[in-house]
Amino acid sequence: MTRIESLEILLFAGLCLIVASLALWLVARIDRTKAEQSAVLETSDQERPIFLFDRGQFVDATLPALDMAKDHGLEDLGWSGLADILQPRFSRFPDRVSDLGRGNYRVIRADPPDRAVVKVLRWDEVTKVTIVEARTESSAPSGTNDTPSAAERAPYPIWQTGASGGVLWANAAYDALAPVDDTGYRPAVFDVPVSESFDILQPVRTSVHLPGQDEPLWFDVASVADNETLLHYAVDANAIVKAEVAQRNFVQTLTKTFAQLSIGLAIFDRNRQLALFNPALIDLTTLPADFLSAGPTLFSFFDRMRETQVMPEPKDYASWREQLAELVDAATDGRYSDTWTLPSGLTYRVTGRPHPDGAVAFLFEDISAEVSLTRRFRAELELGQSVLDRITQSISVFSSVGVLSLTNKTCKQLWGVETGYCFAELTLAESLDFWRERCEPTNLWTRIRDFANSYQNREPWETTVTRLDGTPLICRVAPLSGGAFMVVFAVVVEERTQREEREISAL
Template sequence: MLSPSLARAEAVQSIVGDFNRVDVAGYALLLGALSAALVSAGWLARQRNRLESESRGLRSELSVSQHKISKYQAFIADKNRRVVIWDGQNSKAELLGQLPSETGAPQNDGDFLAFGRWLTPGSASEVERAIEALRSHASTFDLVVETSRGEVIEVQGRLYGGRAYAVFLALNNLWAELAELKIERNRLRNSIASFESLLDSIEQPVWQRDAEGRLTWVNHAYCEAVEASSPNQAVQEGREILGTLTREKIKATTTPESPFRDTVSTAVRGGRTFFEVVDVRGPAGSCGMAIDVSSAETLREELVRTLKSHAETLDHLATPVAIFDADRHLQFYNQAFVQLWGLETSFLESRPDHAELLDRLRSAHKLPEQLSWKAWKESCLSVYRALETQTDLWHLPNGQTLRVIASAHPQGGVTWMFENLTEQVSLETRYNTLLQVQGETIDHLSEGVAVFGPDGRIQLSNPAFRALWGITEAQAAVGTHIRLLEAACKSSYDKADGWKAFGKMITSFEDERPSSQGTLELYSGLVLDYAVTPLPNAQTMLTFVNMTDSVRAERALKEKNEALRKADELKNDFVQHVSYELRSPLTNIIGFTDLLKTPAIGPLNERQSEYVDHISTSSSLLLTIVNDILDLATVDAGIMQLDYSEIDLSDLLDDVSMQMTDRLQEGGVTLEISAPSQLGHIIADRQRLKQILIKILTNAVNFAPEGTAVKMKCWREGVDFVFSVTDRGRGMEAEMLSSAFDRFSTNPKGGKRSGPGLGLSIVRSFVNLHHGEVSIDSAPGQGTTVNCRIPSASIPQVIAAAE
């Protein structure tokens, strides 16, 4: 450990060291601040001296600038100049200087900027557009404009230091004259440009030539005519629209006082074209225009052809025509005119006067005889002084009737047409006679007839019409409106489908008026069949036929038919019900009969066995009859469905022959089946097809003589199963063949066993259900053959039947 004295000495020494370090740092900072202050003072002194020097220079330059501004203001203040200054796009204009009062420029700043008040309209719009371009797009300009007093002013637009200046200068002496010449030059250029634009837009070729005859300008129509791509090409290549001879003729004949004007022909775009050429000569050359008159030439030629065609047409007309000029001389006549009057061609070709022509016809006794010939002729010739067409009838001595039509021409002259009405008068006479006959015929018809006009008023009616509706002749008079007729017939029939419906159809404005038919039953019990028939000229005919007796007979027949239908339904219901009721006891009888035949019940004597056999046979026959009746009733009701399945025909024939064994033995007949070894299969109802075969074979066995054979022939035609059954019986007569398939139809002669006559009827019903065919060929003494065709059902039919 240190001694206390030594520790105190070290502490004092540490305190002195710390004090020395702090003092030295303070003195250093003080010395740095004093040095910086001295440097800043020196720099400020130098800056002050420099600023004072610059200030003296600026004051000198300001004095010079003010002196220059004074001179510029004095220059601008000249009365021949005014400056408009804009500082920025939206700043207000500043104006300096003035223009002389004789220019018409306003002294007020606002009035001066309204350029339209003191400049001409064209100049004002030009200045406004130029100033707008200057301020918006920095586009400088130099214009020469005109005031409303006729003074010329030059306007210059410039940009200086971001400002827009418009300087208006009043020109004097030569400058003014030069400016006026510039304006006039611009005016002439604009006029020339307007005329060139106008000439360039027209469809007629226009050209301009120099003194040597060379092309200097052409329009677009000229360019198209010579097939040039542009007017410059046409001018440079010297493409001419006119031929050399035509140009030489124009050059030789045209003078400033006498322009060239003529119609020439030239080739344009590969075709011949007619132009009316106008060429004018001036001091510096010539200019011309070609007007296309091809259409006019075509129209002129077409007019000539049309006149010739009209003359040929009139010459082939059956109506006589003669044309006289304003001097009443004959100019044209056709062959019908020559044939009508029988005049010499030489006389007609001499162009005779109309009065002379009439006198010649009168002397030939070809004109109507008149009490005053002079007055009649003067009346005929008065048409030359008339303004309207005149018409007259001439009754010639030869019996002809002519309608004479004289039509005056606006330019003078008259066209005479002679229409032969002889046949028309004859036809009119026969027509009137026919109308009378038709009227008498209609009046004596048993059907009621009435004809109405488009206005709904009656035109004619016959007595039968009035009698059927119980109205008088006055109520159905000609001109009576259908509404009045409706009111008159209201007591007989007053339903909505009656006369109101007739009125709508008769007065309808539809383009196509439909016809209508129907039946009305009047309150009196009469039944009328009506028909509404449109006629020409918008007329309509109503006809009514009394069908009361026919309707009554029809109603009686319908009532009887309904009674028969109900009786047939009752019969079917009865048969079906009785058949079902009989089947149950018959089944019991057959069952007990079979039971009696069995040895287990006990032995039967010979008579009992015979009776039991008769009971069994009769019961089986009765069950067959009941089943047949039930099948027919099912077919009639439309509820029988075929049970389609695939049938092996060979097995089916074997099954049928087995079931026919007892019946064949009973009838003393054999069965011969002729069929291929492989008949194949067919899709049909096995039970019904088996019934068809058994019924046909049973019928054949019944009528076949004992000891004979029933022949059955089977074959296939496509997918159809075809067979025929032939017996050697007595055959059937023609009247029996027609009813062989009818129900309960029996043949009382030749059969071993009589039946109800349902076998063939069931056969036809089952064959029809299979969409097949069955027929009988028979003749007395030649036996009978039944032919049958059963088509194989398709798969969809089988599926439908299964469903």
């Protein structure tokens, strides 16, 4: 054997070895791919139409899927062949695998009114296509499993996201907010934080702005972990948000209204912390605005008022807390109303009123001017009464409706009765009967009654009357302002001093 022949044999042996190694590698890869593909199909319901592709080439299918594709030929099926089968019902099914766009999971809905869906699940180069009929299946997966049809038909958005935040699946309510585009890509509608650890997230409130609508839609979104994905559940919160806005506007309106009041207002919530006050409270209590804005407790509020002498000083601090607790209890029942006389000379009327949800409100009103006027008026009345009591004639003043409203001490001396009787609210008829019983018969009482009933052309007049004990009296009747009138009785004496004459003339 020549050297050339030996070299050819070695080359041929090497080539055979390379071919054998390549064949073994291809067999192993094909076996592994088939095993992976078989495993994919083994995890699915064999009664569903499922097609399996590797790099866009058909590799396997379930019996329902083979029956669906029998008229197209399995040899030339491919991705484009599957598109020819599905596009009459699913017009958005892509012509090429690359047209699926981003994400590992896509749901393609049938043209209305057909409610079937096609679910496309991808692992690297392997693509699984599942046809789900609406009457028996739902288009919603949970991880790699199907979710009940209730999730798909739920009136509120439900969707699933991966670790990157991309939407893997969503129900019809979600798609109504953001329809899937022609490539099957589903945009993220809700601004929900992504949890890398897939822990249970706290519910968040977020808004969705839809084209053509001025007002956003509000939702409360709760998220829970599901394997390596997150399931999100959105609940309509528009009514809650509108109620909160209305409440906020109402509180602002009340605040503006309270700001115009001269009465100090302090509202404490159920935890007895100051929740609302108006500027008048600052003026009346002289408490700093920053102290009130910090929301002090009810006890610290009144303690601070006691320190600044804006409330009566208690006799001892030990009983102060008990008094304050009784004050709060009385205000809670709506029973607290008190007048505070302060060391500064001011007088406050403090009223406690219960409010909904356990809150309590205190009203502080400066009544110093009112109290001063009342005191001055009372002093003037007392002065006038003392003057009347010094007059020796019996004076009885009747109002326009015939009620005894004013008299003096001479009633007791002249008619022999208690002074309190003369001050009682007697009517004119009762007074006339009282006088008639103690005097001799006369038409005087009829004349007085007729005078009281006439409101025009009233002129003063006088006459004489004699008591049963024989004492002669002069009775004078004179009109007063406002329809009132007075009846004066004076004892007749033979000699009158000039002073008595002046007093009678003045009346």
